[in-house]
Amino acid sequence: MKNVISAVCVSCGAEHEALPGITTCRKCGGILDIKYDYTYIRSQLTRKQLEERRENSMWRYREFLPVEGTGSRPKLRVGWSPFYEAKALAERLGVAKLYIKDDGVNPTASLKDRASAMAVVKAEEAGADTIACSSTGNAASSLAGNAAAAGFSTYIFVPERAPKGKVAQLMMFGAHVISVQGSYEDTFRLSAEAIDRWGWYNRNAAINPYLMEGKKTVSLEIAEQLHWQMTDYVAVSVGDGCTIGGVFKGFKDLYEAGFIDRLPRLISVQAEGCCPLNRAVAEGRPWEPMEENTLADSIAVGVPRNPDKALNAIRESNGVVVNVSDDEILAAMRLLGTCGVFAEPAGAAGTAGVKKAVEQGLIPADATVTSIVTGSGLKDVANAIKAAGEPIAIPPQMDLLLEAFRKTGGPR
Structure with a gap:
C-alpha cells in the first residue's frame, strides 16, 4: 500500500507496519490510527479526476483507503448515499442551510456498512474465513450482510435489548448470533474472549483500526457532494466514538491532501441517558462509565x-x-419524516442535536450544517410508531370514516 505509511498508536505514538490483521498497539495496547502519505495521494488523484469517476460507491476513494490495489471488492454496493438540502427544515430549525446525508439507504440500512465492507476486504487480505464482532445492532447486521455476500462465516454478539428488526437481519444473513443477557459492555467482553479463543478476524471497530477508515468515507462523500465547500458544522450521533472519530478522520485526510481548505466543526450528539463522552468534554475531565438509559x-x-x-x-x-432526550429524538424522527427521510432513533439524534444547539445558542443562526442520518427507521419500527403514532383504525363504513376525520381534523 504505497499510500499508507504505518499504523500509529494514539496513546504512545509507536508506529507499526500496517498489516491486514493488526489490531492494537504492540507496545502499550493502545488504539491505532492509519497514517497516510498525503504527498503520494496528491500525486495520484485530483478533485477533477475523482469527479469524473463512474464508480458510485465508497471505493471511488481508493487512494484514501488502506487496501491493496489487487484485492477484490465486496459484492454489495456500499456508499455514495443521498445528500439532500432540506430548506424547509433549515428554516424550522433556525439555521441558514441544512443538508441531510442519508446513510440509511446502504445495503443493510446503516452507515456501519462502510466499516463492514472494509472489514471484509481486510479479512480477505489477512487470509481469514470467519469474522466476528459485538454490536448494539447495526454493526452486527452490516457485518452479517457484507460477509454473507463475500462468502465469510460470521459470529456476532448482541445485547438482549437489540431491536428485533436488527436481529432478524442477522438471522436472515446466516450469521451465528449470540444474544447476551447483559449490557453492551458484557457483550463486548464476551466477544473479545471468543475472538481470542478461536482466532476469528476482529471486526470490532474500537479494536480494528481499519474499520474507521471505512466509516470516514461518509465524510469524503459529503465533501464531494458539497463541491468541496464545507458546511460550518457536521452533526454526528455518538455511541462508542468510532463514527465521530471516522468522520473527523475523513475531513482531516481531505484537508491534509489539499482537497478542502477548512475543517468543519463537529456537533457531537449523545442521548441524555447515556452521554459519557459529551459529559467529559463539557466538564473538562476524564470520561466515566454511565448507565445505558x-x-x-x-x-x-x-x-x-x-x-x-x-x-x-x-x-x-x-x-x-x-x-438530547428521548422525546427530542422522537421529535427529530418526525421532523426528518417531513423531508421524506426515515431515520431510526440514533439516526435522528444528530438532527435533534442541531435543533437543540440552535436553541441553546451553541451555533449561530447563520450557520450551515450537515446532519448525518446513520440508520434507517426500518431498523426499529417499534420506536418509529412511538414517534409517529398509530394509524386511524375503523371498520369499512363511510360514516365511521367521517366521524374519525371530525375527531382528527381530517377533510370535511
Missing part, C-alpha cells in the same frame, strides 16, 4: 471503546457537545 440503542454505550479518537475529534475540530 435511552431508546436509541445504537448509541446506548455506557463504556465507549474508542473514547480517545472521539474526544480528540471533538476537541481538535473545536466541536460542540449536545445531549
